[in-house]
Amino acid sequence: MAQQISRRSFLKGGMAAAAGVAASSIPGTEALAGPDESKQLATLIDISKCVGCEACVDACSEANAAKYPDPQKPFPKMIPDRVPVEDWSEKRDVNDRLTPYNWLFIQHADVKINGEERELTIPRRCMHCVNPPCVKLCPWGAAKRLENGISRIDSDLCLGGSKCKKVCPWDIPQRQTGTGLYLDIMPSMAGNGVMYKCDRCYQKVAEGELPACIEACPEDVQTIGPREEIIKKAHALAREINGYVYGENENGGTNTIYVSPVPFEELNRSIAKGKGKPHLNPVEDSMARANNLAAAMIIAPVAGIAAAVGKYFIPLFKN
Amino acid sequence: MNQNLAYNRVISRPLRWLYLTTTFFLMLTGFGQMPIFKRYYIADIPGLGWLAEFFVTHYIHYLGAIVLLALVTYIMADYFILKRKARRMTASGYIRVALLTGILISGGLLVVRNLTGTNFSPEFIIFLDVTHLGLVMLFLFASLYCLIRKKHWTTER
Numbered sequence: 006m007a008q009q010i011s012r013r014s015f016l017k018g019g020m021a022a023a024a025g026v027a028a029s030s031i032p033g034t035e036a037l038a039g040p041d042e043s044k045q046l047a048t049l050i051d052i053s054k055c056v057g058c059e060a061c062v063d064a065c066s067e068a069n070a071a072k073y074p075d076p077q078k079p080f081p082k083m084i085p086d087r088v089p090v091e092d093w094s095e096k097r098d099v100n101d102r103l104t105p106y107n108w109l110f111i112q113h114a115d116v117k118i119n120g121e122e123r124e125l126t127i128p129r130r131c132m133h134c135v136n137p138p139c140v141k142l143c144p145w146g147a148a149k150r151l152e153n154g155i156s157r158i159d160s161d162l163c164l165g166g167s168k169c170k171k172v173c174p175w176d177i178p179q180r181q182t183g184t185g186l187y188l189d190i191m192p193s194m195a196g197n198g199v200m201y202k203c204d205r206c207y208q209k210v211a212e213g214e215l216p217a218c219i220e221a222c223p224e225d226v227q228t229i230g231p232r233e234e235i236i237k238k239a240h241a242l243a244r245e246i247n248g249y250v251y252g253e254n255e256n257g258g259t260n261t262i263y264v265s266p267v268p269f270e271e272l273n274r275s276i277a278k279g280k281g282k283p284h285l286n287p288v289e290d291s292m293a294r295a296n297n298l299a300a301a302m303i304i305a306p307v308a309g310i311a312a313a314v315g316k317y318f319i320p321l322f323k324n
Numbered sequence: 325m326n327q328n329l330a331y332n333r334v335i336s337r338p339l340r341w342l343y344l345t346t347t348f349f350l351m352l353t354g355f356g357q358m359p360i361f362k363r364y365y366i367a368d369i370p371g372l373g374w375l376a377e378f379f380v381t382h383y384i385h386y387l388g389a390i391v392l393l394a395l396v397t398y399i400m401a402d403y404f405i406l407k408r409k410a411r412r413m414t415a416s417g418y419i420r421v422a423l424l425t426g427i428l429i430s431g432g433l434l435v436v437r438n439l440t441g442t443n444f445s446p447e448f449i450i451f452l453d454v455t456h457l458g459l460v461m462l463f464l465f466a467s468l469y470c471l472i473r474k475k476h477w478t479t480e481r
Contacts, residue, residue, distance in 0.1 A: 088363055136440040142378060144358045146450035152443050159446070166359035172378050195360075257440060291379060292438060298386040299435050305390045309397030317405045 045135065045154035046210070047232040047260040048219065049239050050128060052272075053246060055226045057111050057126030062100055064221030065109040065130075068206055072160065073097070073106050074199060076183030081192035088197055091180045102281030103129070105181035105201035109218055112282065114275035116267045125272065127263070128218065128226065129283055130203040131156065131177045135232075135258035138291050139169035139178060148200075154232065154260040157204035160185060165198035174256050174291055175283035178202040232260060239264050257290030335399055343395055350388040354460060356381035389431060396424065403478070410481060416470050417477035423463040430456040 076094050083090065093099070097106040109130040116125055137156040140148040147162035148169050158169065158178060164187045170178045178200035187196025206216035214220070219227040228238065236253055239262040243250050251263040263285075265272055273285035335343065356375050361367040367376035374380045403411075413421070430452050437444050437452065444452070469475070 085363070085365070136438075141438045142357070142382065144453060146446060146453050149446040149449075150443060162450075168357075168359045168378060171359075292440070294379070295383050295386045296439055298383070298390060299439060301390045302386070302393060302432065302435060305393035306397040309394040309399075310401045312394075312398050313401030313405055316402065 044152050045232040045260055046229055047133075047154060047235040047262055048205075048216075049228040049230075049235045049242070050261065050263045051226055051228075051242060052125055052127055052263055052265040053248070054224045055111075055126045055128060056224055057113065057124075058223065059100070059111055060221045060223055061128055061218035061226075062107070062109050062111060064217040065203070066100075066107065068209070068217035069108060069204075072201075072204075074160070074181040074184040074201065076181055076198070077188065078183060080183040081188070083197065084193045090182045091198065092182055093179070094181065094183075103177060103179050103202070103283070104281060105179045105199075108201065108203040110282075112276045114272045116271055116275060118266055125265070125267070127265075127272065127276070127285075130218075130261075131205070132175060132252060132255070132259035132261040133203075133205060134256050135260065136256075136290075136292050138172040138174075138256070141292060142172050143169055151207060153210060155205045155207045155210065157207055158200050158202060160199045160201070162186060163199045164190075164196035165200060166196060167200060169200055172291065174288040176280075177283060179281060235262055251285060255288040257293060335402075339395065339399070342391070343399075346388050346391045346395065349384060350392060351460065351464065353381040353385040353388065354457075357385070386435070389428075389435070393428065396428070407478075411478040412481050414476060414479050416466070416475040420463065420466055420470070420477065423459050423466060426459045427456065427463060430459065 074094070076092065078094075080090055080092070093104045093106055096104065100107050100110055102110055109128060112127040112129050114125045114127065116123060133154055133156050135154070137148070137150055139158075140150040140156045144166070145162060145164065147164070148156060148158045150156045163185055165180050165182070165185060167178070167180050170176050170180070179202065180198050180200050182198040185196070185199035187198065190196065206214075206218075209216060215229065219229055228235065230238075239250050239253065242248065242264045246264070246266050248264050248266045249268050251265065251269045252259040252261045263269070269285045269287075276282070276285065278284045352375070355361075357378070361372070362376040367373050433444075433452050434456060436442055437449060
């Protein structure tokens with residue numbers, strides 16, 4: 006097998022992840038112990054190997070076709086009028102950006118390597134963050150994070166409010182209007198469809214299979230395995246090719262690690278960016294600022310009780 | 325009687341205002357976790373644009389929660405240490421304390437959920453989200469009812 010992680014070790018990782026998911030049904034102390042990197046599966050994307058053949062894009066579409074939306078038309082009238090209708094159902098073949106019908110696409114960058122002009126191609130999809138804001142800040146729990154590091158949006162629960170897209174540093178999730186739960190609640194007043202993005206073929210992974218994009222790649226661009234191992238491999242590869250790593254620390258860490266022969270700053274300058282076309286900028290941990298306040302929430306009740314106790318005892322001591 | 329005025333009020337006027345301001349901002353930023361303020365033009369009102377910024381409302385919600393936690397524990401401890409002999413909780417007081425406790429516990433668990441490395445099951449997260457919002461709605465209605473009917477948290481023994 007061409008992938009660096011063998012199917013056997015991948016299966017082992019998958020079973021560990023499945024056991025972890027089962028064990029997490031009730032939050033316990035083990036859930037608070039910190040990230041267990043052995044359970045998280047990350048992918049390594051070796052940009053220097055990618056030839057841009059789009060076999061991964063086609064495999065993704067084929068593997069996920071059953072999950073794509075089939076919206077009801079005409080769409081409900083939106084109140085207020087300014088709520089945007091987003092309809093990709095007539096543009097299902099668009100594959101040069103992320104859409105509800107295209108969860109993976111190839112970005113192109115013209116760069117110079119050792120003085121030689123070269124076009125690099127970069128598979129882009131959800132980064133599957135270690136602490137994904139799309140999942141953590143979803144108001145309904147429609148976005149889910151699995152213990153194996155996959156974040157996915159449950160199309161049966163999503164109301165299409167697009168908050169996940171707004172809090173995603175790469176604006177990955179894409180909306181399709183006219184589908185999903187909102188149609189059964191108050192279609193004009195609340196919700197606007199369903200958000201779609203790469204779920205890293207979670208059903209295939211749960212059965213110990215590889216995600217379709219990895220399986221289909223003729224150049225073995227992607228490798229999947231436990232995050233810790235993948236990061237070691239990414240750094241070893243970066244040392245070998247005198248390259249650069251992206252995704253290890255972005256947004257507090259992701260489960261998609263890119264290795265490039267040129268700096269990501271340079272790649273980012275060259276790629277087409279915009280709607281459905283994510284950047285390659287450095288990204289700060291978007292959840293960190295609020296999470297840093299969590300310690301104060303433990304101190305606050307102690308301070309409150311101490312103030313009341315002080316109010317009672319201080320006059321006694323004075324007397 | 326006038327000497328005991330401070331004891332007749334479980335919380336002083338400044339603390340009462342702090343409580344009202346904190347709960348107001350907590351509700352505002354809490355509802356702001358749903359994508360409604362931009363949709364319904366609230367964030368278009370000059371000075372309220374921040375209500376459409378999810379990380380801003382999230383951060384302010386956390387700050388409000390810290391103040392509320394300190395305030396609630398102070399008031400409860402103060403009541404049990406100093407004021408319980410003179411005043412007792414009313415039925416509506418017990419209901420509001422129970423709702424507030426539920427809000428704080430579910431909110432605390434959502435804070436834990438947001439930390440790196442915690443991975444509650446999706447079903448439990450949905451339960452927490454719905455419980456937190458449901459309890460807040462009940463607390464809001466209970467508070468409005470008590471305000472209109474002039475129901476106090478405590479009364480003289």
